[in-house]
Structures are given as C-alpha cells and as structure tokens.
Amino acid sequence: MSGLFGRTLREVPAGIEVAGHGLLLRAGFVRQLAAGIFSYLPLAKRSLDKVSGILREEMGACGGQEVSMPVVHPAEVWERSGRYEGTGAELVRLRDRRDRAMVLAMTHEEVVAGLVAEKVGSYQQLPRLVYQIQTKFRDDARPRAGLIRAREFTMKDAYSLDRNETGLDRQYRAIHRAYFRIFGRCGLPAVSVGADVGIMGGSLAHEFMYLSPVGEDTILLCDTCGYTANRQVARFRKPQAGVEEQRPVEKISTSGANTIEALARLLEIPESRTAKAVFLVATVGGEERFVFAVVRGDMDLNETKLANAVGADGLRPARADEIRAVGAEPGYGSPVGVAGVLVVADDAVPGSPNLVAGANQDGFHLLNVNHARDFEADVIADVAAAREGSACPECGAQMRAERGVEVGNIFKLGTRYSEAFGAGYLDRDGERKPVVMGSYGIGLGRLLACIAEEHRDEDGLIWPISVAPYAVHLVSADDGADRLYEELISAGVEVLYDDRRESLGTKFKDADLIGAPIRLTLTTRSIEDGGVEMKLRRETGSRVVPVEGAVAVVKQRISDLEDEILASIPVPTNEP
C-alpha cells in the first residue's frame, strides 16, 4: 500500500448515481478523464487482467484463436457493409491528414470478413472462431453510470466462421454456454434473453443481462416456463377480442378526448375497444417515410418491433405539420381515409371488431371501425409492447418486468458481411459459398462495474476471489508483518500489504473499501490472541490462526473460495 499508485478517497465524488461506480472511484480503481472516458489504475488493471484471463480460457475452450485488429478503420470498409451511412452519431467519423474518411471502430464484423476473404479458401479451413480483447469507441449520446455506459471501452469480441447454418448453430450454442461459465466464474448473476439484432443485422440474437435497477434495459421474464426476452422483442399473448357483427361506421363528437384514457372514460368502454394511432417518420434505405402505426388502445407501440417490421434504420416522432399533411389530426388520428402513408397495424387489430378510432378531425371519433372493411394496413405485424403482467407467449402465465444491464451479446449474422466482402470458401462439392458468421461480445469495463455493483456493502467492495485485484489484504501496525508478507508472496498468494504509517482504523477502512476477499491482521493484540486474525470481507466474524501455519490456512481458504465460485456456475437458461 505504501507503494501503490492511487489512493482511496473518503467521500464519493459529486454527481455519482451508481453505488458500485462510486466505490470504484473511492477505492482508487478508476478515474474519469472525460464523459464516458476512464483511466484504469493498478487495482482495476489487476481485476481486468483476471477477467481477461477468464475470457481467454473460455474462448480457448471453444476453439477460439486470439487476434488483434485495428481501432481506426478506413470508411470504405464500413461503406461496403452499408453501416457507414446506416449507423448514427455513435460511430465516430474522422479524417486523416490526407483527408481520407476514417472511423473509430465499435465492432469488427467488416474487418473479420475482409480477413476471411484473404485467409480462408477451402471448407477444410472451417469452422473457425477468432476473438480479440481490444479498445473500442462508441460515442454514446448519454454516457452514464461510469463504466457501465462508457464511450471508450475494452471489449472481447469473437467471430465464428462456418460452412453453413448448422455449423453456426453449433458454435452459437457453445458460446451461449461459455458465456454462462464466464459470468458465473466472474461471480456475476446473468440471464440470457432473446434480443433485437439491431445494427448487426442477422437472424437471431441473445443478450446476457445482469438484472439490476441501475440497468436501462427492460426484460420480460416468465417464472413459470422460463421465457425471457428484452422488451424490445418480447412477444406476449394478446387478449382476444370477442366475436361480434361488424356495425356501420358512425362519426361522433368527442371534444377534449384526445387520449385513449379520456376517450374510454367518455364513452364508458374498455380501452381494448379503441384503436391507438402513432405517427412516426422512419428512415428506410436512406429515405424518410411517414409511418402510421395502429395498435389496440390497451397496448403500447414497441418502436423496435415497428422498425424491424418496416426495415427502418431510424425512427422519430412525426411533427404536427407532417401529421396534418397526410390528412390526419394529432389526438384524433385514424388510418381511415389517409393517403400516401405506410399503415402498419399490430396483429391484434384485424381480429378486434368495431373499434373506436379517430376521425382525422379535431374533436371527432369514428365508432365501429373495422380493419379490411374501413382501412387496409400495408403491414400487419406484432408491433405491440409487452409489459409487467403481460401473458407469456409460451405458457400464458403473467410475466414480470425487470431492469437489466446488458453485459454480453451474441448474434447470428448469417452471410451479410461475408457476401459484402467476398468472404467465401470452396465447398467439398466444388461450389463457392459465403462463410456463415456469428458475432459475440462482452465489454470488460462494464462487466467489472456490474461485479462491483453486485458485490458491495456500505463500507466498500466485496470482490469474488476470481476477479479480486488481490486475494488477501494484509494489515499490520506499521511494517510489522514483513515476514508474513514475504511468506505469502513466496507461496504465490496475491497479497496487498498495508505497510503504511497509518492507524489500524484507517487501514481497516481502506481494506473494506478496496474489498479483497480475505483480510489478515497481524498486531501485538492478534498475537496475544494466538496469531493472525483472518476475516472474510463478506462476513463479520473472524478467526485467529497461528502465525506458523497461517500461509497454508490462507491458501486453503483461497482454494475453497475458488471452488465455491466454480460450483455456483448456473445452468444455462434460455438455451438457443
């Protein structure tokens, strides 16, 4: 401790909302350089190295080979995959000294596909799994929660390369399992949830979620059958409407009832008997398109589902003037009689007869609007949002909603990138085919921050032994434990020795703050009590062990703690 670079702080810096991050700052693990940009001090670097070690072992066990790809890419590479234009401001664009457009990479599908195009020729060179642990930059609009949502971060990104979908399925499943081992070994509880493919494209994606109120994602979980999904893609059983005759359309005055709630109250009907209109402008293939979305009044629109249904790269709310330009009216809109717009109806709408919809006129609604008879949707799809209490799509039980932090993601990419980069191979049958790709990410800093958030109390951090910067924190009066320290080091124990000229109280406070799993105290008092006091950071009690055998006892305790973590690795849920 007397030689450590970095020092602990007594107070949490101002403006810190996430407790774990506040402790990482106070304990001297990290320091912020700018919004979302951090330096890792020696304690954090040690923990990160342990996380990296676990990642390397588990990727290696999946057959992964480590590579290192560049951070700065020429823009052409991203243009070729369509992501230069298709990605928003989170992709940092810059120009080099010769005015060539470059980007700071957020992910490496393009570069991998380019490598494959040169380095893979035959089916005999497949399957492969390559990965790297590397710096990335994503210019988040709202960096927050410290390392949980940083702009610069270190990522383990892996890419699977296969001959066909069957091979991809196999590697995807293997990595899904490896991710459970990774988070388990790091001591972080995480669940796998079905997820949106987002800017990656491809056919299937899962996210690994650390369930915590600090998360910004919402996850729907069914405790009965185990279905879990990010709200962005969560399906649910929609309440069926009753069967009844279609009645004639009737225009009524509903002045002031410009919300579903007000309308249902005014007409004394359930919200499920109304149609809700949402006006959006979608960017599809670089062009803006007005989208008129219709869901039943008892449901909300899910914008991710809608974007996927219409193939949009981006969505924004329509302005009032844009809404009126297509013949609709804010607060009183309906798909009946509008022209030149893309009408998207939730798949519950066609089966719901005689809905109350807007009349596209201020203060008026239409009774008995029926799909097919009164309007025709261009797209019918599931675009409604699941929420707390929605019925599970698999078993019908009520689902619950939880907040979560995405600590890992896996994507089945298919051939999108390999086709763009000519990453093909000659198959056994002599035919040239595109390599089938998958992509698998884990952010190291975010993972570390989630571990800190999960394992802490009011006094500080409580590291799982597998990712602790040191296994042991040795406290003594001044430097009175030099010999024990040397013995521990000789025995290969990672020990942080507080040899400073500080009070025991200060040293205990810092030990609790830094959070090594085992604290050893050697003082005149402890020797009177029989030797060295050994205390687990997570427990309040302690025991005294004779100084002579202390090293062996400590090594055994470390080994027990390691076994405990391995034994607690969860069974994979939501296996794809």
Add this chain to the structure above:
Amino acid sequence: MSGLFGRTLREVPAGIEVAGHGLLLRAGFVRQLAAGIFSYLPLAKRSLDKVSGILREEMGACGGQEVSMPVVHPAEVWERSGRYEGTGAELVRLRDRRDRAMVLAMTHEEVVAGLVAEKVGSYQQLPRLVYQIQTKFRDDARPRAGLIRAREFTMKDAYSLDRNETGLDRQYRAIHRAYFRIFGRCGLPAVSVGADVGIMGGSLAHEFMYLSPVGEDTILLCDTCGYTANRQVARFRKPQAGVEEQRPVEKISTSGANTIEALARLLEIPESRTAKAVFLVATVGGEERFVFAVVRGDMDLNETKLANAVGADGLRPARADEIRAVGAEPGYGSPVGVAGVLVVADDAVPGSPNLVAGANQDGFHLLNVNHARDFEADVIADVAAAREGSACPECGAQMRAERGVEVGNIFKLGTRYSEAFGAGYLDRDGERKPVVMGSYGIGLGRLLACIAEEHRDEDGLIWPISVAPYAVHLVSADDGADRLYEELISAGVEVLYDDRRESLGTKFKDADLIGAPIRLTLTTRSIEDGGVEMKLRRETGSRVVPVEGAVAVVKQRISDLEDEILASIPVPTNEP
C-alpha cells in the same frame, strides 16, 4: 496447422521493400487494412504476447505498476500542455457528437500528470513508475516498412514520478538498463544513442536503435570511445581555422558560382574558407520568423540543432520571394547587410576569419567577411551536422555513420507536465513542489518487425525462442504424430502441429517460413532412421532422437536456447 486462422502465401505481396515485413505477410502473421494500419493474426498475437510478457517482467523489476489510460482524449488536456497547437498533423484531431474537440493519443504525459495531480499528495507517495501497454495512433505522413512505421500501433509507455532530479536520474538509469535487458531478451541487437527531446520537451533523451539499412535515422558512432548519438543531436569536433589577420572586405564578381562547391573551385580555395547561408522560416510560439543560418562551407546545417537553438516548433525552407524581401539573394546570400531577420551562426563561424560570403547580389561575393566586424549573429550555437568521418566530440577519432530504426526512447521530462497540470506533492519540509517526470516508450509492433528483419533467411523467419509464436513446429505425414503432439502439449511445450493433408515438401516450406526455432519431423522414414528428426531452424544439420525420450530432449533444447539468449544480453552502452 489444420485449425490455424491464417495461411501462408507463396509470393511476397507487391510493393514490399522490407524483407522482414514481406516474410511476416507471407507467413500469415499480419495483414494490412489500410496504409500503416494492420491486423495481427494468431501467430503474431502469440509473439506479441511474449514481447508483452518480457516488457511486464522488466517494468515490474523496475517497480512499475500497470495501468490503462484512454486512447481518446479531450483536446483541452493537450491544450493545457501546449501540445495541441504545438504538434503537427501526426496528432489526429476529431470532434465528438457534441462537437467537442478530441484527439487520438500518441502519448500520455498529460493524462499521467492529471492522474498524479489527483492521486499523489505527499513525498511518501514518491517515487512511482506507472506503465501501460496500449493502442496509439500517430498519423505519419509516410507510413512505410510495414509495422516499422505504422500509424496505429501498440506501445509500452512508462512514466516515472520523482521528488527531484536525483530521483529522476536514478529511475532513468534503471530503465536505460532495463531496456538493454528487454531488447536482449527479445534477441534484438540495439544500441543506446543520445537523442533529441522533440515534442516531449525536457532535458535529456536517449533512443535505442536497431542498426539496419531499413532504418530512417542516421546514427554517429565512435568505435574508439563508444560515443553514439542520433545525427539530429550528434556533436563533433570541428576542424579549426588557422589564425590570421582580418583583411578588408572586397566585393568580387563570381557569376554562376551559386554553390559552395562552384565557388571554392572558382576561387581555388578550400570549402572551409567559405560561409554557407541557409534561409529558413521557423515557427516559434505560433509565429513565423525568418531565420538566416550561417555555417562554414565545409559543413552542413543540422535543422534539429537549429530548431532547438531558436526554440522552433517547426522549420521550412524560405521561398525565393521571402529571401529577397529581407535583402538577401538566393545562391549569393550573406548575413552582411540583411535586416529584420534572426541570424544564427554555427559556433565554428566566429573563429574562422576572412570567409568568402555572398554579397546579397546575383553574381557577386564578398571576400574577407569576419564575424563581429562585418555582421553580428543573434544566436551562436552548434548547428552543424556530424557525418561519416566527423571527429568524435569525446576522443577525436573518426566516427562512422549507420542507419538505424528507433525501437525505444526515454526522456527526462522534468516538471513541464506536472507544472501544467498541478501535479505537485508536499515535501518533507512542508513545501509544495512539482513532481519530476520521465517518459519511456517501446513500440511492440515495430519491435516485432525489427526482430523479424534481423532473424531471417531467404526461406523465412528464424524466431528467437523468447518471442517465437511456438517453440516447436511438428511435421508428420498427415496426422501420424498425434501421440507425440499430445505428449509435447502435456509437457507444456508450445507446439504447432502440421497435421494437414499436404506434402512433406509443402510442410517443410511452411515450417521454414513461419520460423519456429525447433522443427520435429516424424515420418516412416525418420522412424527407420531411429525416431524423430530434430532440426534447429537456424542450422542446416539435424539429429534423430528416439521417440520415447524425444519430449525430454526437446525440453532440454528449449531450455538451452532460452539460456543462450539470457547469456547474450549485452552490457549497457552509453549509460546516462
């Protein structure tokens, strides 16, 4: 080999000038993504990890603690040290989504000083040494020679923090010594040379040079006393002029003699009896300033020395119109009679009487120009360039010039950065003082490329065991050596097993190309000969060892090769 990502190429890609780089490309170690931007494939990553391991051990032995600092910095940080404006286009400037100016870091003095300002408070927290191994970007105008001069690169950069100059001297010397161990352990011959401090500022710098024709630096070496320096700063003993009476100035016609050579020939005098004028425009503190440099005709101007003498951030040749605007004449310029310019004379000029100088008039020169009597230099300094054959400044022996690649550099920074960032500490005497800093860099990719350049033959690479991707390359017909492979792996030997369905000839070619130090061949033929053929890559002969004891023999050979490298670590030269 059947599972390795990457494959060997039979031909060197077009346009490759550096043989070692060509082999790295052919052997499947690296691939270029853009000018000066490379991906490292699994073989290279393995070698890089070994280099990193050596760096970590040697930095650790110096008391270094590993940290990890960001790649993207806010521009303010660089403005504060004066390097945002003071650094040229090699510093990549960009804007984030909120239009804040950022840079891609080439080095981290600013960030370290900022960390110190927060994390160091007392003299008891000094000295310290922190380091990182991290991605950097320097937008070189002429990226060339593959990894030797890349734009994106991984660097080990270390920063020493001390109470005073004595502490800095101690750490500087320790790291100077550690660098000899590092290059020695990597099998790279390197010499330490005195160097320019460049954009780092500070008082003293050394570069570690790998002497090779592919280098772009020129180093002056004295074989008699051991003096070595980069030409940019190399001193030398200048031939003394004879003592003689000052004679009156005389203007003569010298039409057509607008070079020193032509002038000396025309007047039948040695070049040392002439004065050479060089016209430059220097950027000093953001302003352009016309500089009139004068060296004796038998010497050349050294622009680095000149820039240091006048404190210039940049220098460019003056245009003819700029030269005439100050009253001089290209080809016939002299400091006599010019006005409003900064006259800098080499320190050999004042002691050289009766020189022939230009008359600032086309076709005319002045005889018998004498410093002090006919003109007065604003600055007198050593601004002449040492060259092959110049006399050593220490012992007077003739020096030789060699080309070199800078593989490492160390700088005494002093307090420039700590003062800019308020990185001070409270000394024992209660006084607040700035931390005294040093900075120490080694580029990993360049180091790897130099090792490849040094250790190769026409068939491929010949890795030193310490940085080889694999110690052993195992060749057999098809997969006939599976058992031996398993035994080697179990014994902890790093072995690349060529189990492909290729001819033995192809396998031998690839083994030579990839360059593992030891090749083992197990075939029906080798078994007839008595077992496994063991051959060192660097030797032509081989021996056959029985299959049973083969693993032990191989392990012993590996250990011998490791010892050989450790025994060959050179004695530090040029110790500061």
